[in-house]
Amino acid sequence: MADVSVQNVTKTFGSLKALNDVTMHFPDGGFFALLGPSGSGKTTLLRAIAGFIFADSGSIHIGDQSVEHIPVEKRDIGMMFQNYALFPNMTVADNVGFGLRVRKVGAAEERRRVSEALELVQLGQLGDRKPHQLSGGQRQRVALARAIVTNPKVLLLDEPLSALDKSLRVDMQIELKRIQREIGITTIFVTHDQEEALTLSDKIGILRQGTMIQAGPPREVYNNPVDVFTAEFLGEANILTGQSGLALSSGGADIKLPHSATPQSTLAVRPENMSISISEPDGDEISKLPATLVRRIFAGAMATCVLKHNDNTFKVIARDQDIPDLPEGGEIWLSWKPEHTIVVPEGSVGFDPN
């Protein structure tokens, strides 16, 4: 096992800067997610770590070793991509053992390690099947077993679960995390799915236009976004900008500014941290404003309400049973506690890549 260190890595394709001076440290044994909009450089960063592409400048270390000049097959990395291809004519066991045969480990050793890897992904009984005799989730497990059977130092996953339907995907997330914990392998995971990143990872890195704009433990990034983009990208946020924040202070609104804020500051409040009530909430500390219920969207246990105050739209997510029974168009109070007001810094600020 090993840590991975990316330092000042830049990669251009023609005039496009796919990675712009990216620095991030992935400590040994952790689970890391790279998040960002389409085209932000997530896959490029993963491919640079894997060795499929070479950075124009900067350095990448796996453990103590600088890998810039080391080809893919010598980097000791396991990989699993969205369109992982199993060999259709080989059995599950032969698919999993492929990397071991390339390394000429010997038949007995191959059998032992393949069987261990299949046990780990809970497919111990299916070694003789062919890929077409498996479900989508089982094929995914075979791909994972194949990626880890060689005991690589690092596991790189590029949207490995995106082809699965929602419930299978959640099952596989739990499986992936269990397996990662069990073998303690440093894992770097590219995903489009914010919730997946928040659930699985010890640390997330957010890329935008090739720049790593924030990295840290999920809770920290979620609670302290460095800018409005990150606040809105990771989860949802009701943004009260300086101007509209001031405009909000009319029409019966009472918004308490945190000590670190000025009237011009941008504030954000997460939808799940806002409450709805029919009567005006009490309390000196509480921020509140009257609003109109525009829409109530039922989603099982939880519901989303869209509300309007003047021209500002707010979103509130709450347990369905906690939302007062009111017709759309009804008048309502929106409130939140002081600790739920996030002061969003102006523009991106630096972060500690470690």
Ligand SMILES: Nc1ncnc2c1ncn2[C@@H]1O[C@H](COP(=O)(O)OP(=O)(O)OP(=O)(O)O)[C@@H](O)[C@H]1O
């Ligand atoms: N081989 C290449 N040649 C030219 N441009 C490339 C190449 N690979 C990637 N790019 C460009 O680099 C940018 C970053 O691409 P990358 O695949 O890393 O983004 P991403 O964040 O993984 O996106 P997605 O979420 O859509 O997969 C994109 O604008 C892409 O078009």
